[in-house]
Amino acid sequence: MKLRQVRDLSHTEKRPKRAELSALGEARFKLTILGIVFLIAYSLIAFRLIELGFYCVMGTKIDSYSSPFFQIKRANxxxxxxxxxxxxxxxxxxxxxxxxxxxxxxxxxxxxxxxxxxxxxxxxxxxxxxxxxxxxxxxxxxxxxxxxxxxxxxxxxxxxxxxxxxxxxxxxxxxxxxxxxxxxxxxxxxxxxxxxxxxxxxxxxLTIDMRIQTAVENEIFQAVKKFKANGGNSIVMDANTGEILAMATFPTYNPNLPSKIKKETLFDSNTLGVYDLGSIFKIFTAAIALDTKKITLEDGYDATNPIRIAGFTISDYLGGEKRWLSIPEIILYSSNIGSAKMAMDAGTQAQKSFFKRLGFFEKVPIELLELSTPILSQSWGDVATMTISYGYGLAVSPLHIVRGFAALVNGGYLVKPTLIKANISPIKTQVISETTSKDIRRLLHLVVQKGTSKKARIPGYFVGGKTGTAEKRNVGGKGFLKKANITSFLGAFPIHKPKYIIYVQLDDPKGVKETHGFRAAGWNAAPTASAIIKRIIPLLNILPEDENDPSIHKFLNINLSPKVFSSSAG
Amino acid sequence: MTRILSQFWMIAISLNLSLACALYHIKYKVIDLEHSHLALQKKYNILSESNHTLNAEYTFLSNPKRLATLAKKYLDKKYTNPVHLQHVSVVKLAHVLDLKSVSSNPIPRNQKVYSIRLASYQQPR
CATH class of the missing domain: 3.90.1310.10 (Penicillin-binding protein 2a (Domain 2))
Incomplete structure (x- = not known):
């Protein structure tokens, strides 16, 4: 019995031993796992602590590396x-x-x-x-x-x-x-x-070429100094695209010193100033009359006597030629009488409609905010039609006149002046016929060859243009100032294939020794335009042409003698 | 079963550790690259700024008004005039290209004299 008990005991003692062993192994295994888990956890914490320590240092390094990105606030x-x-x-x-x-x-x-x-x-x-x-x-x-x-x-x-x-x-x-x-x-x-x-x-x-801009500004400055003018301005524009290559106004200012800019120098005569530009308008009058087919270059008018209408007398400069003048002669001698008669033949409505088509009644569409609206004649009757024909009664800005003039010489297309270079074809509106444009070019060439703009001639180049000498408007008062002029030259070159338009204006130039005391545009604005063209021609890569080229001569040739004298006004 | 389980755990833990190490490495690699990028960006910024300033300086120094003044002062040069321009057909090129006539000094024997042939050109209209 005892033995059995012992056996039983030995039996029961052996069994727990095995279980104990497996439990011990399990415990060891669990402990190892737990140890590893703790090891990982503590390692992670340790890594994180090291990382945080490093990160702070590196963070400062990043800060020291980082600089504000080079980002200019305003584009060039x-x-x-x-x-x-x-x-x-x-x-x-x-x-x-x-x-x-x-x-x-x-x-x-x-x-x-x-x-x-x-x-x-x-x-x-x-x-x-x-x-x-x-x-x-x-x-x-x-x-x-x-x-x-x-x-x-x-x-x-x-x-x-x-x-x-x-x-x-x-x-x-x-x-x-x-x-x-x-x-x-x-x-x-x-x-x-x-x-x-x-x-x-x-x-x-921009479409501006700073080399041309510099040349134009320099020449305008020289002209203002030479002719003792109050100021001067000029525009050079591409006749076919409307791109403005240069637009200068003197006096000017230094934009680097905005606090020192004088208010009066901010005024841009090219876009803000409106002027009665005088005889320059005669070329527009000729264009209206030719385009409405009221006249041809073969026609003429009687410019013997001044026109007396509604208390006004329209006469020619220094008495004029006092004879019948052909259309080319009217432009050549800048006859007020001839122009007035031509305008009357074309009619007030035709004149109004033409100037409207040229955009003379509204602001010029250009990328500037400093623009002016033209001043129109309050009552546009016969008298106004006559005076506007030679440049009094419709005050426009130089930019208006340049835009309109481009249409007269480029084949009859009105272009939109622009200062922004965009490689797209310009929108063109036909305002006069190609034939009229050709006739106008011939007239302009004649004026430079034989007329009031002779000083704008440049050997080897075909320049066409028209001068204008107008009395200055009495600002704040009525009428015009008799002894203060606005002289101007409006031209194109090469005139047989117009590429560029040039406009030069001087504000109240004085008669000087070189001009023999004269202050008309032919003595100051025309030579200034010539000086500008001479300066910019090499920059524009325009080579001289044979002045005796028969094809150019044939194109520009014009008959001065009138064949038929027919005029309702004359 | 226990052995399989333990092996699985061991593999999982090893994988986990390798992954953690890899991530750790990648993270610091990225931080390094970020630093390099920032350093390069800074260099680029400095260069861009210098380039921008130099461009403005160059424009100022080479503006036509200044160049004209300098040319007048030091070179006695005048502006190019249309009279200085001629079409190539009008210029007596034969004279210009005659090396013997251009150089007043005698040409050494060993020096070759190249004959220059002009391409045909059209008379401008």
Whole structure:
């Protein structure tokens, strides 16, 4: 029994041993797993701690590496050849934190040696201890910044800003315009394309060629000086596309110094000024009469006696030729009487409708906001028709006249003047016939060869044009100023295949020694136009032509003697 | 069964660890690349800014008004005039291209004298 008990005991003792062993193994295994889990967990925590430690260091490294992306706030403006006209440069502006300043007196004493436009008193006044932040100078030069840094003034710091720069200075200022200190466009292209320039990186490419613009501005400046004029302006435009190559006005301003711009220099005579342009209108009158087929170049009018109508007397300059004049002669001698009769034959309605087609009653559609509306004659009757025929009674801007003139010579198509280079074909509207356009070109060539615009002649080149000498409008009063003139020249070259239009205007030029005391356009505006053409021809790659070329002569030849004299007015 | 389970756990843990290591490596690789990118970006920014400033400086220094003033001051040069322009057909090219007549110095014996033949050109109309 005892033995059995022992056996039983031995049996029961053996069994738990095996279970114990397996339980031990299981426990070991679980412990290992747990250990590994804990190891992973603690390793992760350790890694994370190391990582955080490193990350902070690396984070600072990233910060030290990172710099504000070079992103200019305002896009560039370039000319037709890609030359930069307007660009933004990173500049520093200096500010102070008066509360952090250790010694205001030291700052007030030292800073004026660098910021020369401020004196100690002004600086001390600005550094009011109650203020947290105060600007001391905006957009300083790198040299000034370096000098201020060398002064080592605590509480004086710099803020990175952008400044609009115009590397060509005053050249093309009226077209480009300028911006304020906050990069907001205030005039010209800068104003018209303000949103686009601010919100897009795309540069604005102009049709202006800065080489031509410089040449034109230089010649206008020389002419103003030479003829003692109050001012002058000029436009060079592509006759077929309406692209403006140069548009200059003097006096001008420097857009780099907006605070120093005088109000009167902001006035752009080409787009804002409206003028009675005188005899230049005679070529438009001839175009109306020819295009309405009321006359041909073979016709003529009696210009022997002045026209007396409604208390007005229309006479020719210095008495005129006092005889019958053919249509070419009317233009050649710039006869007011002949023009008035021609306009009357064409009719008031035809004149109105023609000028409307040329866009003379509204603002010129161009990428500028500084535009003027023409001044029309209040009552457009017979008298107005006659006076408008030779350039009094309809005041338009030079840009209007250039646009209209392009249509007269380019085959009869009205183009939209533009300052923006767009590689698309221009929209053209036919306003006169090709035949009329040819006749007009012949008349214009005649005027330069034999008429009032002889001084615009250039050997080797065929230039056509018409001068205009008009009395200035009495601003604020009635009528015109007898002793102050607006002289102008409106031409095209080469006249047999017009490519470019040139307009030159001088405001109140005086009679000088070289002009023998004369102040008519033929003595000042025409030679100025010639000087401009001479300067720009090499830039436009126009080669001289054979002046005796029979085909050109045949095209431009015109018969001066009238065959038939028929006129209702004459 | 226990052995299979334990082997499975071992494999899973090893995989997990390898993955963690790989991720760790990739993460730091990415951080390194980010640093390189930022460093390059910074260099690019500096170069762009310099290029931008140099372009403005070049435009200022080469503006036609300034060049004309300098040419007048130092070179006694005047503007090109239409009289300086001629069509190639009008210019006496034979004279211009005659090397002997151009050079006043005698040509050394060993120097070759190239004969220049002009392409035919059309008379402009």
């Amino acid at each position: 403006i370039i000319d037709v050849r890609g030359t930069t006209i307007a660009t933004n440069l990173i500049t520093a502006s200096v500010f102070a934190k008066p509360k952090e300043l250790l010694d205001i007196d030291e700052v007030a004493k030292k800073l004026p040696s660098v910021l020369t436009n401020l004196n100690s008193k002004e600086i001390r006044k600005k550094l009011d201890k109650r203020k947290d932040f105060v600007w001391l100078a905006r957009n300083i030069t790198p040299l000034q910044q370096m000098k201020i840094l060398k002064l080592g003034l605590p509480g004086i710091d710099f803020f990175q800003e952008e400044k609009r720069m115009y590397p060509h200075g005053s050249i093309g200022a009226h077209i480009i315009g300028f911006t304020d200190v906050d990069n907001k466009g205030l005039a010209g292209i800068e104003r018209f394309f303000n949103e686009q320039l601010l919100n897009s990186d795309t540069v604005v490419q």
